[in-house]
Amino acid sequence: MLKRRLRTPLIVTLFFALGATPAEAQFRDLIDRVKADINDLKFADAVRRGQEIFAFTSAMTKPQLIELRSVMAAAYFPDEADSQKPDSAMVHLQALIKLDPEAVLPTDVRWPGLDSLFAVARSQTFAVAVKHAEESILIGTDGRGFVDVISTRPAVFYLRIAPLAGGEAVLHDSATATTRGRLAYRAHDGTKTLLSTGEYNLIVTAIDTVTRDSVMYTNKGTATGEVPVLSPPPTFDEKSLKPESSKPPRVRTAFTGIFYTALTFAIASQGRTIDPALKSAYGTDSRATMIGVAMIGATAFALWKDKGTPSRENILANARAREDHRRAVTDAEAENRRRIAAYRVSMRVAIEGR
Amino acid sequence: MTMRPFARLALAFLLPTVAAAQAAPAPAPAATTDTAFTPKRVSPVQFLLFGLMHSAEVRTSNGGISDSSASLKGFEVLLMPRNGGIGLTGRMIGEADGLTYTEGGILIGSRRFSIDAAYVMRTGYNPVTFLPFDSTYAFARGGFRSRGNLGNTGFTFGFRAGYYVGIPGKPANDPTLEGWDGETNLYWSWSKFPLTAMLGYRIERFNVWGVEQEVSALTMGAGLAFGRR
Numbered sequence: 001m002l003k004r005r006l007r008t009p010l011i012v013t014l015f016f017a018l019g020a021t022p023a024e025a026q027f028r029d030l031i032d033r034v035k036a037d038i039n040d041l042k043f044a045d046a047v048r049r050g051q052e053i054f055a056f057t058s059a060m061t062k063p064q065l066i067e068l069r070s071v072m073a074a075a076y077f078p079d080e081a082d083s084q085k086p087d088s089a090m091v092h093l094q095a096l097i098k099l100d101p102e103a104v105l106p107t108d109v110r111w112p113g114l115d116s117l118f119a120v121a122r123s124q125t126f127a128v129a130v131k132h133a134e135e136s137i138l139i140g141t142d143g144r145g146f147v148d149v150i151s152t153r154p155a156v157f158y159l160r161i162a163p164l165a166g167g168e169a170v171l172h173d174s175a176t177a178t179t180r181g182r183l184a185y186r187a188h189d190g191t192k193t194l195l196s197t198g199e200y201n202l203i204v205t206a207i208d209t210v211t212r213d214s215v216m217y218t219n220k221g222t223a224t225g226e227v228p229v230l231s232p233p234p235t236f237d238e239k240s241l242k243p244e245s246s247k248p249p250r251v252r253t254a255f256t257g258i259f260y261t262a263l264t265f266a267i268a269s270q271g272r273t274i275d276p277a278l279k280s281a282y283g284t285d286s287r288a289t290m291i292g293v294a295m296i297g298a299t300a301f302a303l304w305k306d307k308g309t310p311s312r313e314n315i316l317a318n319a320r321a322r323e324d325h326r327r328a329v330t331d332a333e334a335e336n337r338r339r340i341a342a343y344r345v346s347m348r349v350a351i352e353g354r
Numbered sequence: 355m356t357m358r359p360f361a362r363l364a365l366a367f368l369l370p371t372v373a374a375a376q377a378a379p380a381p382a383p384a385a386t387t388d389t390a391f392t393p394k395r396v397s398p399v400q401f402l403l404f405g406l407m408h409s410a411e412v413r414t415s416n417g418g419i420s421d422s423s424a425s426l427k428g429f430e431v432l433l434m435p436r437n438g439g440i441g442l443t444g445r446m447i448g449e450a451d452g453l454t455y456t457e458g459g460i461l462i463g464s465r466r467f468s469i470d471a472a473y474v475m476r477t478g479y480n481p482v483t484f485l486p487f488d489s490t491y492a493f494a495r496g497g498f499r500s501r502g503n504l505g506n507t508g509f510t511f512g513f514r515a516g517y518y519v520g521i522p523g524k525p526a527n528d529p530t531l532e533g534w535d536g537e538t539n540l541y542w543s544w545s546k547f548p549l550t551a552m553l554g555y556r557i558e559r560f561n562v563w564g565v566e567q568e569v570s571a572l573t574m575g576a577g578l579a580f581g582r583r
Contacts, residue, residue, distance in 0.1 A: 253504050263513050268557060268570070278566060287555055288555045292555075301509070302507040306504070
C-alpha cells in the first residue's frame, strides 16, 4: 500500500502521462478530494494535497488555477480558529485576485470569515483584467475593436499596439481613473493605416492612480486586411497660369503725359491775347505752371504704379484652372475616403486561458 | 412721307446711341464657380455730371489795362455713346453780376477725340455803360476735344480748344466778335464708384467792340462719370 504523501503526486503524474493536459474530470476529482479533506476537517491533508497539485500549475487552465487558489485559501483559513493561517490564506487570495479581479469564492468553501479576509485581500491588491474579443472586424475609420479593462482600484489605462515585425507602438486609446473601462482601436485614422496584415502585440498598461503601481498585459493579435491604395493629390503648377494683367503701356503713358503737359504750357503761352500791351503787362501764368507740374506728377505716378490692365479672359481661364484643380483634389479626396471607408481588417486576438 | 427737321435731328442723335448701346459688349456671364473675377459692368454711354469752380483772373484791355479776380461756379454735363457717335454737351458757369458763360452743343466723334460745335452765351463788355460784363453776347463755338488715359491708374488727361464766331443777325452782337479758348484737365476716377475729380487750366480770349478780355483760370470739378475711360 502506497503512503498517503506519495499517492496524490502519482495520481497527478499518471493523469498527465495519459494526456497532454489534465482533463476537466481529472482536475475536478483532485479538487474534490481537497474539498473533501476540508469537509472532514483534515485541513493539513487538504493543504498538502493542494500543494502537490500546484506542482503542475503550468498545465492548468486559468479557471482551474482560480479554483485551486480558492480552495487552498479555504484550507488555510477554515472556520476552526486553531487551524487558521491567515497569512498563507492571504497569499492565495491575492494571487487569486491577480488572476481575476472579479473572482468570487466558490460557495462550497466560503464562510463569513474567509469572505472578510477576501475583501481585505481585494482592497490591498492592485489587479487588472483585460478582456479581448476573439475576433474584431474593423471597417473604415469608424469600425473599432474593443478591449474591456477591469481593475480592483481606480487606474489609468493605455492601449498601445506594436507590430511584432518591429516598429513603434501606436497609442490607440486611454481611459482615466476608472475601475472599469473600454478601450478601442481602429485600423485607419483617415490619414494613415494603423493596422494592416501582420502580427501585433496589443499592450494594455494600467497605472494605479494612488500608488502609481503599474501592470502591463500583452496579447498577440493577428490582423488581416488589404491596405487601400490611395491616389496622390493632383499637383497644380502655378507656372501654367496665364498673366492676369497686360504689361503696363509705359511708353504710351509717358507720351500722353508729355503731350498734354506740353499742351498746357502751349495754351498758356500761345493762347493768350493778341493785344501786345495786355500781353506785356502780365507774364507767364503761374496757374498753368501749377497744372503742368500736377500733370507731370500724375504721369510719374502712373509710370511707377501702373500694373497694367487686367485681362478678363486670362483671369477667367486661371480661375477655371484653379477650380478644375480644386475639383480634382476634391474628387481624389472623395475617392480616397471611399477606399478608406471600405478598408476591412480582421483582428484575431490570442486569448489566454481559453 | 417726309420727316420734320426736328424729328430727323432727334433720329440722327438717337440712332447711333441706340446702336452703340446694342453693340456694347454685354458682360459675359461668369462661370458659376468663378469667384476670382467679377467682370465690371460697362456703361453703354458716356455720362458726366460735374460741379465746376473756376478761380479766374480777368484782364481787360480797354484803352488802359485792368485786372480783376473772379470765382465762377457752375456745372457741366455730357452724354454720348461710349463707342462714339453724336453726343450732347452743356456747361453753365459764372458769378452774379460778373462773367457768365453758358454753352450747349453737340459732339461728333469718340471718347478719344471729338469735334465740338456749340451755341454760347457769354457776358462781356458793354460799349454804352463801359462795364466789363454788362451785355450778353451769343456766338458759335467750334473746336475739338481729346482725352488720353495714363495707363490703368485712374488718371486721364483732357484737352479742349475752340474758336468763337459771332452769329450774324443777333441784335446785341458786335460783327467783329471773336475769340478762342483752350483748357487742359487732369481727371482722376475712383475705380470702386463712378466718382471723378478734375483739376485743370483754362485760358480764354474774348474780343468784342474792340475790347479784349483775357480770362485765365484754375479749374476744379467733381462729379459722376460713367463710361469715360
